[in-house]
Amino acid sequence: MSRSHYAGIDVGGTFTKIGLLDQRGRLVAKDQIPSDGFSDKKLFAAHVKDALVRLCRAQRLRWSDIEGIGMGLPGPVDTDRGVVLSLTNIRKWERFPLSASLGRVWGKSVFLDNDANCMALAEARLGAARGACTALCVTLGTGVGAGLIIEGRIYHGPFFLGGEIGHIPIARGPQCACGGAGCLERYVGNSAILRRAQSLMGPKMTLEKASALARRGDPQARRLWQETGEMIGWALSGVVNTVTPQVIVIGGGVAKAGGVLINAIRETIRRHAMKQMKVRVRVKRALLGNDAGVIGAALLVKA
Amino acid sequence: MSRSHYAGIDVGGTFTKIGLLDQRGRLVAKDQIPSDGFSDKKLFAAHVKDALVRLCRAQRLRWSDIEGIGMGLPGPVDTDRGVVLSLTNIRKWERFPLSASLGRVWGKSVFLDNDANCMALAEARLGAARGACTALCVTLGTGVGAGLIIEGRIYHGPFFLGGEIGHIPIARGPQCACGGAGCLERYVGNSAILRRAQSLMGPKMTLEKASALARRGDPQARRLWQETGEMIGWALSGVVNTVTPQVIVIGGGVAKAGGVLINAIRETIRRHAMKQMKVRVRVKRALLGNDAGVIGAALLVKA
Numbered sequence: 001m002s003r004s005h006y007a008g009i010d011v012g013g014t015f016t017k018i019g020l021l022d023q024r025g026r027l028v029a030k031d032q033i034p035s036d037g038f039s040d041k042k043l044f045a046a047h048v049k050d051a052l053v054r055l056c057r058a059q060r061l062r063w064s065d066i067e068g069i070g071m072g073l074p075g076p077v078d079t080d081r082g083v084v085l086s087l088t089n090i091r092k093w094e095r096f097p098l099s100a101s102l103g104r105v106w107g108k109s110v111f112l113d114n115d116a117n118c119m120a121l122a123e124a125r126l127g128a129a130r131g132a133c134t135a136l137c138v139t140l141g142t143g144v145g146a147g148l149i150i151e152g153r154i155y156h157g158p159f160f161l162g163g164e165i166g167h168i169p170i171a172r173g174p175q176c177a178c179g180g181a182g183c184l185e186r187y188v189g190n191s192a193i194l195r196r197a198q199s200l201m202g203p204k205m206t207l208e209k210a211s212a213l214a215r216r217g218d219p220q221a222r223r224l225w226q227e228t229g230e231m232i233g234w235a236l237s238g239v240v241n242t243v244t245p246q247v248i249v250i251g252g253g254v255a256k257a258g259g260v261l262i263n264a265i266r267e268t269i270r271r272h273a274m275k276q277m278k279v280r281v282r283v284k285r286a287l288l289g290n291d292a293g294v295i296g297a298a299l300l301v302k303a
Numbered sequence: 304m305s306r307s308h309y310a311g312i313d314v315g316g317t318f319t320k321i322g323l324l325d326q327r328g329r330l331v332a333k334d335q336i337p338s339d340g341f342s343d344k345k346l347f348a349a350h351v352k353d354a355l356v357r358l359c360r361a362q363r364l365r366w367s368d369i370e371g372i373g374m375g376l377p378g379p380v381d382t383d384r385g386v387v388l389s390l391t392n393i394r395k396w397e398r399f400p401l402s403a404s405l406g407r408v409w410g411k412s413v414f415l416d417n418d419a420n421c422m423a424l425a426e427a428r429l430g431a432a433r434g435a436c437t438a439l440c441v442t443l444g445t446g447v448g449a450g451l452i453i454e455g456r457i458y459h460g461p462f463f464l465g466g467e468i469g470h471i472p473i474a475r476g477p478q479c480a481c482g483g484a485g486c487l488e489r490y491v492g493n494s495a496i497l498r499r500a501q502s503l504m505g506p507k508m509t510l511e512k513a514s515a516l517a518r519r520g521d522p523q524a525r526r527l528w529q530e531t532g533e534m535i536g537w538a539l540s541g542v543v544n545t546v547t548p549q550v551i552v553i554g555g556g557v558a559k560a561g562g563v564l565i566n567a568i569r570e571t572i573r574r575h576a577m578k579q580m581k582v583r584v585r586v587k588r589a590l591l592g593n594d595a596g597v598i599g600a601a602l603l604v605k606a
Binding site: 076133150159162163169179180182238239243245246273275277280 | 461462465466537544546
């Protein structure tokens with residue numbers, strides 16, 4: 001039997017998700033394991049392989065049916081050398097030849113990339129930006145990540161730092177951990193939105209509640225997401241006029257606020273983008289949800 | 304004798320510059336002719352050919368020594384089909400198969416592109432960004448144009464509108480002819496700078512005088528260019544974090560203000576870019592000056 005499936009691994013701070021993709025790009029099986037103790041690379045390799053082998057068995061697949069393994073990581077990755085450049089949670093992986101090392105242990109080709117890039121690849125190939133050759137996929141969460149797809153491929157840029165739209169300055173604002181100041185992320189990252197939500201709607205407000213309230217039409221909650229969307233759309237307008245993507249995909253937890261957020265982003269882009277772009281760029285909600293990271297990681301194998 | 308030279312044409316509103324590039328990229332001859340009457344395409348073809356033939360003769364070259372002809376135009380160009388998409392000055396050229404038509408008349412391959420893209424190509428191949436695979440070349444003038452070089456090639460994007468950094472919104476400001484609002488160009492285009500120069504230094508101030516004064520250390524003139532550079536640097540910081548260029552080249556008339564402008568751009572980028580980028584991106588003055596457009600146009604032939 002020929003090698004028929006791709007494995008994807010999405011390494012997160014708390015959980016690591018794994019999944020199997022068939023030749024047609026369907027996620028046929030998935031699971032997750034805790035990320036505890038992953039600074040021990042041997043432990044990581046063993047735990048993830050065990051979990052993948054279990055997934056394979058449940059699908060009546062053998063280890064040899066896996067054509068290759070892709071892995072998304074929460075930091076910039078030198079994809080040419082298969083090396084993590086910086087990783088807040090798992091320090092021992094930095095500058096280590098992770099791809100080569102895991103490849104040896106697992107007996108497979110292992111491809112690494114940044115997790116936001118993996119999500120972007122998944123949405124571009126199989127999700128909301130399917131069919132677009134140039135797309136920007138934004139992930140709204142604790143941070144504001146993004147992956148840029150140019151001519152169908154992940155854009156890494158010369159330093160493997162491409163697409164960091166979360167660090168576009170939007171105001172003469174506070175210092176950011178990135179080294180800049182006034183970054184978009186400081187205004188529309190989860191903690192900033194939560195602060196504003198609580199100042200508008202009381203100290204017990206959560207982002208989940210604010211999202212649910214907005215969907216039910218609550219004016220204060222709608223105002224919160226409207227303003228959030230305007231700030232995101234404002235920053236994205238500059239990207240629209242520079243990179244000229246066909247599609248902008250909005251995903252991540254915050255995107256659950258729904259229509260009001262997406263519409264505010266869309267309208268702000270319509271107000272600030274060049275006329276040739278405002279009629280062309282489409283702003284869409286992500287389609288693949290929490291699976292995007294694993295799917296995109298698996299797609300690295302054939303990217 | 305083999306075909307040994309490339310011709311470049313830089314079509315401007317008032318003058319059209321022409322030049323010959325040898326195999327090593329040296330501009331061996333140049334000239335300019337008035338752009339009057341160029342909506343008549345036959346007249347244009349005849350006048351430009353005459354001027355090119357004269358240039359060839361002076362260099363003891365024959366028409367057959369020209370390998371191909373590149374042309375830069377002040378508007379977006381569909382470079383795949385060799386068609387001008389929009390052109391303020393010469394309306395009859397829009398949507399017309401200009402490349403094919405001129406190619407037939409001249410008996411040469413004719414390549415078209417936007418003029419800012421041509422300048423960027425020239426600076427990337429032979430000027431200030433030589434050796435960089437990813438660069439942004441900004442031209443400050445009436446408008447704020449730019450060309451983006453990605454992996455050594457002009458980035459056009461799916462709509463041939465890539466790199467329009469002049470239309471990045473930087474404030475909740477005035478409507479722009481582009482269809483957006485608060486665009487960088489509204490603040491640092493020649494007319495905006497002149498307005499501020501005159502309000503700071505009296506109604507007789509010109510941009511040339513303000514540049515000369517700044518070079519001599521005049522505090523008001525330095526303030527003018529300092530503030531201009533900060534606005535440009537602010538907008539460029541977002542581009543730095545998204546596209547991650549190795550080099551940013553600053554050219555155009557306004558760049559003559561010199562050190563204070565470039566330094567203000569550089570410092571603002573250092574303040575607002577991610578730490579990994581602020582140590583990597585270099586901000587340089589353009590090297591090729593007024594010849595960049597013609598040189599870049601000629602380089603289209605071998606691009």
